[in-house]
Amino acid sequence: MRLFFALFVSALLLPSCADVSAAMFAGGDGTYDFKNEWLDPEYHVDESKIHLMNFSSDEDSIYALYVGDIAQIATDTIILYLHGNASSMDNFWETAGLFANLGGAHHFGFMMYDYRGFGWSTGRSTGAESMAADYDAVVAYLESQGLTSDRLVVVANSLGSLPAGPAAAGGSRIAINKLVMEVPQSTSNVIMQNATGLSLPSSMITSYKFDLGKNMADYTGELLWMHGTADDVAPFETAKAAIRQHNGSYYQEAIYPDMGHGLRWDIGDEEWAGTILDFIRR
Amino acid sequence: MVRSILSLTVIFLASSCTPTKIIVPLEQGQWQVGLTQGRPQINDGFLPVIGGYAAKGMTETRTNYGGIQFSSLLLGAVQLEGGQVRTWIPQDGFKPGVSLSYGAQAFMSTRDYAFRFYPETGINAYWKKGPHILNTSANTWVDPTWFLADFNRGQIIAPSLSAGYRLRYKWIEAQVEYKMLNPIRELHIPQAYIPSTAGLGGRGVYYGIAINF
Numbered sequence: 001m002r003l004f005f006a007l008f009v010s011a012l013l014l015p016s017c018a019d020v021s022a023a024m025f026a027g028g029d030g031t032y033d034f035k036n037e038w039l040d041p042e043y044h045v046d047e048s049k050i051h052l053m054n055f056s057s058d059e060d061s062i063y064a065l066y067v068g069d070i071a072q073i074a075t076d077t078i079i080l081y082l083h084g085n086a087s088s089m090d091n092f093w094e095t096a097g098l099f100a101n102l103g104g105a106h107h108f109g110f111m112m113y114d115y116r117g118f119g120w121s122t123g124r125s126t127g128a129e130s131m132a133a134d135y136d137a138v139v140a141y142l143e144s145q146g147l148t149s150d151r152l153v154v155v156a157n158s159l160g161s162l163p164a165g166p167a168a169a170g171g172s173r174i175a176i177n178k179l180v181m182e183v184p185q186s187t188s189n190v191i192m193q194n195a196t197g198l199s200l201p202s203s204m205i206t207s208y209k210f211d212l213g214k215n216m217a218d219y220t221g222e223l224l225w226m227h228g229t230a231d232d233v234a235p236f237e238t239a240k241a242a243i244r245q246h247n248g249s250y251y252q253e254a255i256y257p258d259m260g261h262g263l264r265w266d267i268g269d270e271e272w273a274g275t276i277l278d279f280i281r282r
Numbered sequence: 283m284v285r286s287i288l289s290l291t292v293i294f295l296a297s298s299c300t301p302t303k304i305i306v307p308l309e310q311g312q313w314q315v316g317l318t319q320g321r322p323q324i325n326d327g328f329l330p331v332i333g334g335y336a337a338k339g340m341t342e343t344r345t346n347y348g349g350i351q352f353s354s355l356l357l358g359a360v361q362l363e364g365g366q367v368r369t370w371i372p373q374d375g376f377k378p379g380v381s382l383s384y385g386a387q388a389f390m391s392t393r394d395y396a397f398r399f400y401p402e403t404g405i406n407a408y409w410k411k412g413p414h415i416l417n418t419s420a421n422t423w424v425d426p427t428w429f430l431a432d433f434n435r436g437q438i439i440a441p442s443l444s445a446g447y448r449l450r451y452k453w454i455e456a457q458v459e460y461k462m463l464n465p466i467r468e469l470h471i472p473q474a475y476i477p478s479t480a481g482l483g484g485r486g487v488y489y490g491i492a493i494n495f
Binding site for chain 2: 024026085185187189190191193194195196197198199200201203204205207232234235237
């Protein structure tokens, strides 16, 4: 018993020295070879409208891709896409091409960016603070180019729902009034509890605490939620519980039975793009 | 990638299960101190995660033990366990002996001091011949704070089933154990695959090495 007590006291005195969150981000190398030759012909873009740019986020440099006329930012609707947990924007170039042709060629401006540690963006994503700072760096640029709240549409895919949630709940310098949550996660606790089957909070392994349910309860704007019931990355039931706490001005959900986490590939571009376009235009 | 898999493995091990420490009670006054290496499977690989324990034979039929998971500590959770194993039915020839275990696991976050306490109980059937011990075991953790799980998705019990072999020879003991983890629940980690036994829960192989004195 004395040995057990000694172990317990010793353990309490040891500080934690690792955090799971950084390791769970799948950031990696990128080539940023954004060309039409990698796109289906129907999603080709005017290559003169491809703009790779970078912004400062704290001590790090964040790379972003804008597809469209820069001058368009001051007058047109801009889609800000927060991508999922893949190595870089390279993985979402096809998505960019689709958005650049949504409603017609370059009808909307399109912006996406790599979080710290993804692609060429420097540093490491570590949690809510770094994600919020990266988001703010990009939105600050859009604001400087004249974007206003009534013309901003945020589309968040999977991991992108983590920075999108707090931003929608009031953390965005340009208030979000149209938000698409595609296959979002739910809470950091749910990830821990689904991994263990126990009521353990996420603070046992990470300081990255997120709660999209609370974020959605605090979000007053319009929301479209898209999810497949067979999603094995962002479980459907917990995402539903979180998203349905939304109490804003308009709510729409697009639920696809037996579809998985790669929702766009599962349901097809036509259905996917049509649903988002209808929501933007409503 | 290795870093990522390691962390996922640690998440899984830190909380789902620890290896069975004592199957057959020690001799009265005997101590056993050991290290365990848990190897729950995630994706296609196994990675080692380390724990330690100490046990003492209080009588010929009762052994107390306490342990710590070093890997949980690395990530910021103090995970301690303690309990007792006692002989219920002594082995009689080929008729297996049966021992009962009861104890608890305690977790505390070093970030926000969140605390969880999980009583556990188990039953072991064992065959001991000379230095060789074969066993099958059923164990369950009880979650008295299941209602704290987000979105009412908690469960009160978290069982495991296992089979193992131990070589207890004089001052040393070597252990290997195969476990089915929480077979009544679908375990899930984003962007990772958790292999199971017959589609139930998770699975893992655990090794241990201990000294007796």
